[in-house]
Amino acid sequence: MSVLLAIVFLSLNVGKSGGAIKPVVTFTPNWGNILYDDSVTLTCDVPSTVPEEPRTYHWYKDKRPIPGDQQRRFIFMPSVEDRGDYQCQTIGGDISDPVFLNVTYNHVLLQRPPSAIYEGDPLTLRCHHQRLYDEINTKFYKDDQEIKPSESDSTFHIPNITRSQSGRYKCTKQLQLHYDESNVVELSDESFISVKEIKRRKLVVKTKDFHSRHSGRAQ
Template identity: 60%
Template sequence: MLDFFLIIFLSLNILKPGGAIRPVVSLAPNWGNIIQRDTVTLMCNVPPTAPEEPRTYQWYKDKRPLDGDQQTLEIQSSAIMDTGDYQCQISAGDISDPITLNVTNTYLILQRPPSAIYEGDPLTLRCHHNKEFVGFKAHFYKDNKEIKSQFPDSEFHVDKVDLNTTGRYKCTKLITSPGNPGYTEFSDEFSVSVKELFSSPKMKVTPHMVLEGGDMTVTCDTRPDPLRGGTKLQFSFFRNGQTVRGFSESDTYRVKSAQQEDSGEYTCEVRTKSGTVRKISDGFNVQIETGTKENPDPHDVCYTYLELSHFPKGNKLQVSHDEESVTYATVKNTNI
């Protein structure tokens, strides 16, 4: 009987809407802004790990269902009314995140990808004119300074963006039409904001005071962006500029039985597996202290006295303590 209920329970979970399969919407061409009468195709992409089975597709615009059940949604001769947030869903699966399409009625726009831009990503901007006109020689500007003139191509490309790529961009182009000698048209200006793939690393050393002969752990602490949580990172450690451990996926470097020669300035480097993004921490100075836990340097020990009622008068208990613990020592006679 228990097996019967277990089968029913598992079946309900498999068929329950909002399962693990979550598609992703992409655009072809991959521009989030287009000019009226341009054509664009939206694709409902299913993760490769999803089981192969017959699927039906449902499209949404601004959370309202659209007609059709195909994997692609084609918008021919776009209009202002096609502006909106698009999502898709497959049978018995989750709904995708929205992707925004913006359609404008203008002569010239600077096109950019619709998705967020992270460090190390390639970036292409396109100076795109209304197809009813002819355009010549695009000029690209960042923060009102010209960065590139391109002819006959109308695209500006960056192989790997970094935080310095962030800025306000626009373009100009000479626009002509039959019977019109032409004039220079300016695109709207928009911001490119490059997100950190992972934060700048910081060094952490434990324990706070490393005694000679004790163990030491050096950690290279960084925080990946949660939306790019699948990014594989590698870590390397250095002492006084010399490599003490090459790149690996472990963010810690451990020293057993630390010695004086382990003292020095420690730094770490974090990189993506492909090496497209690399960041180095500030230095952290480590000084291995002389003495051991069993026989500490007397200058590093703090003494105090505790009154204990069950000890004979005139006797006190001497204790030594540090930041982490209190160690009871021997009872000594005093004349206080």
């Protein structure tokens, strides 16, 4: 009987932690940093039991409304001035948490996911370059140690990242101009990857107090 009461007690506490469900902004491609001439699609994902329910959407950049016709998907080719926090909202609904889009003017860019990285997550990094160039060779480094030499693959993948794999990641690319094969340059970019700990919520039940309150019911 005491086990059943413990299950009920746990269910009541979990129920109290519930709240309104916020929409979530996602990027396609799923990178938090892009080059100024890349195209990106921002999607406002709203959890619902009725997927076909019609909605009106509003988009915000740095907490200011984005003018124009608002749809679930917001597609554009950003400039450096479009760097900032993006949020979405439906009529009568909660506003999403901000998601930062970093737009840079670079020839080579080490791309990373837009969201925080937690232990156990898969992590993919991409060594990206401007369309003006052809790629010859790509290499990846962690804390100045080469981790993946490559002739053609511009991505580095970790299936289950650990906190010990936090550090400074860098990629280098040998590139040549489309119209000038003799002009080869090596460029690089780097980013610090911080892997966060998953905080597991623990339910502490004081056995003595629990049994003293419910000993009469367990008869």
